[in-house]
Amino acid sequence: MDDTLSDLFAVIEDRKETLPEGSYTASLFTHEKGENAVLEKLGEETTELVLAAKDDDHEEVAYEAADIVYHLLVLLSMKDMSLEDLEAELEARR
Numbered sequence: 797m798d799d800t801l802s803d804l805f806a807v808i809e810d811r812k813e814t815l816p817e818g819s820y821t822a823s824l825f826t827h828e829k830g831e832n833a834v835l836e837k838l839g840e841e842t843t844e845l846v847l848a849a850k851d852d853d854h855e856e857v858a859y860e861a862a863d864i865v866y867h868l869l870v871l872l873s874m875k876d877m878s879l880e881d882l883e884a885e886l887e888a889r890r
């Protein structure tokens with residue numbers, strides 16, 4: 797899981813840097829979509845996650861959770877934060 801998250805975060809950071817055409821991630825870092833789109837997605841996906849959990853739909857819970865994690869990592873990158881910031885907070889709670 798650690799590798800999956802850090803690999804995904806590295807891809808997101810690369811998309812932010814290189815802004816390749818056709819990249820959904822890159823579109824979030826431009827005015828095409830921007831921060832509001834990321835925040836809206838996080839809100840929508842959280843609602844969808846709650847509904848999937850209420851239905852006990854494990855496949856849908858995993859799908860929505862993955863959408864949330866991806867957009868959360870994009871948000872961290874937008875704020876010039878890193879996975880280490882998240883890890884430090886989690887570690888501090890142990």
Ligand SMILES: N=c1c2ncn([C@@H]3O[C@H](COP(=O)(O)OP(=O)(O)OP(=O)(O)O)[C@@H](O)[C@H]3O)c2ncn1[C@@H]1O[C@H](COP(=O)(O)O)[C@@H](O)[C@H]1O
Nearest residue numbers: 804807808811818819820821822823837840862863866867
């Ligand atoms: N993990 C993800 C990921 N999760 C979700 N999404 C996108 O987030 C959007 C989620 O929105 P919805 O579920 O609401 O789907 P939608 O109805 O198509 O929404 P709209 O974008 O049309 O508004 C979709 O366009 C998904 O493709 C993701 N896009 C990219 N990644 C990862 O980022 C990498 C780089 O992607 P690109 O930047 O597109 O090359 C990929 O290889 C993946 O590993």
